[in-house]
Amino acid sequence: MTVLVEKHPGYHQISLNRPDRLNALNTEMFHALMAALAEAEADRECRAILLTGAGRGFCAGQDLADVAVKDGGPPDLKAVLERYNALVRTLRGLEMPVVCAVNGVAAGAGANLALACDIVLAARSASFIQAFSRIGLIPDCGGTWFLPRLVGAARARALAILAEPLPAERAAEWGLIWQAVDDDKLMETAHSLAARLAKQATIGIALTKRAFDAAETNDLGTQLDLERDLQDEAGHTPDYAEGVRAFIEKRAANFTGRR
Ligand code: T3D
Numbered sequence: 705m706t707v708l709v710e711k712h713p714g715y716h717q718i719s720l721n722r723p724d725r726l727n728a729l730n731t732e733m734f735h736a737l738m739a740a741l742a743e744a745e746a747d748r749e750c751r752a753i754l755l756t757g758a759g760r761g762f763c764a765g766q767d768l769a770d771v772a773v774k775d776g777g778p779p780d781l782k783a784v785l786e787r788y789n790a791l792v793r794t795l796r797g798l799e800m801p802v803v804c805a806v807n808g809v810a811a812g813a814g815a816n817l818a819l820a821c822d823i824v825l826a827a828r829s830a831s832f833i834q835a836f837s838r839i840g841l842i843p844d845c846g847g848t849w850f851l852p853r854l855v856g857a858a859r860a861r862a863l864a865i866l867a868e869p870l871p872a873e874r875a876a877e878w879g880l881i882w883q884a885v886d887d888d889k890l891m892e893t894a895h896s897l898a899a900r901l902a903k904q905a906t907i908g909i910a911l912t913k914r915a916f917d918a919a920e921t922n923d924l925g926t927q928l929d930l931e932r933d934l935q936d937e938a939g940h941t942p943d944y945a946e947g948v949r950a951f952i953e954k955r956a957a958n959f960t961g962r963r
Pocket of ligand 1: 724725726764766767768771781784809811812813814833835836838839841844
């Protein structure tokens with residue numbers, strides 16, 4: 705199986721599982737990953753996702769053996785990109801938080817898939833490589849969108865053009881990811897974060913994701929209007945009522961994540 709799903713109380717762990725290829729993405733893995741995300745979305749008990757990779761790598765991007773230029777001419781990269789775009793849109797649109805635990809090298813599309821997640825942790829030994837320029841391509845999976853927003857234009861361009869590995873710790877210092885974690889603590893930290901998120905007010909988090917995404921193109925006035933509307937939606941959830949009640953009663957809130 706190219707993708708493994710483990711169900712934990714409140715969240716699903718989804719592991720890319722082609723360790724001998726550093727979890728490089730092929731068509732089968734793409735479909736399995738989309739199915740795993742759809743399964744998480746359909747599960748009413750699932751309120752967070754933990755995405756990681758099996759073995760020593762997180763994901764080495766597109767499986768290059770699958771798209772090698774053959775006698776018939778160049779591969780249909782538009783079709784490959786349509787698949788990746790669907791994946792990134794799905795990840796961004798999920799109405800629950802996605803934690804990415806980057807356990808090893810994240811290269812090409814693999815690096816940018818990680819950046820599409822909401823909270824990215826990485827093992828200290830992991831690195832991020834915008835490997836595309838090494839093979840004459842441009843950053844995809846939203847790389848040209850995520851990188852300058854996360855690390856600024858100068859670093860984004862150098863990362864993309866030079867394709868040098870960015871170690872996890874520097875990635876955290878630069879704001880590319882949330883945190884670099886000791887290798888032997890990565891999965892423990894990621895599980896505890898996913899379990900914590902699974903108990904938070906899920907709809908509020910989903911609306912927060914939507915607000916941040918919209919802010920990338922909105923002017924301030926439009927964003928203020930959107931915040932008003934999304935806040936109104938959040939304010940109508942049982943979790944808001946529970947959050948306020950719990951505060952007044954000086955106890956921990958018991959959120960359900962339901963509308
Ligand atoms: O269709 C399109 O091309 C358009 C879409 C593009 C999206 C993209 O993602 S383009 C970028 C594709 N990815 C890369 O260019 C990265 C290729 N991989 C590497 O540069 C290196 O493997 C790493 C720097 C990631 C890790 O290096 P290292 O030395 O730790 O491991 P390794 O020995 O290179 O890899 C281990 C095995 O995985 C090896 O196989 P082997 O020799 O043991 O049989 C290697 O061939 C295989 N592998 C690694 N990455 C890929 C791969 N096999 C197929 N596709 C890969 N992307």
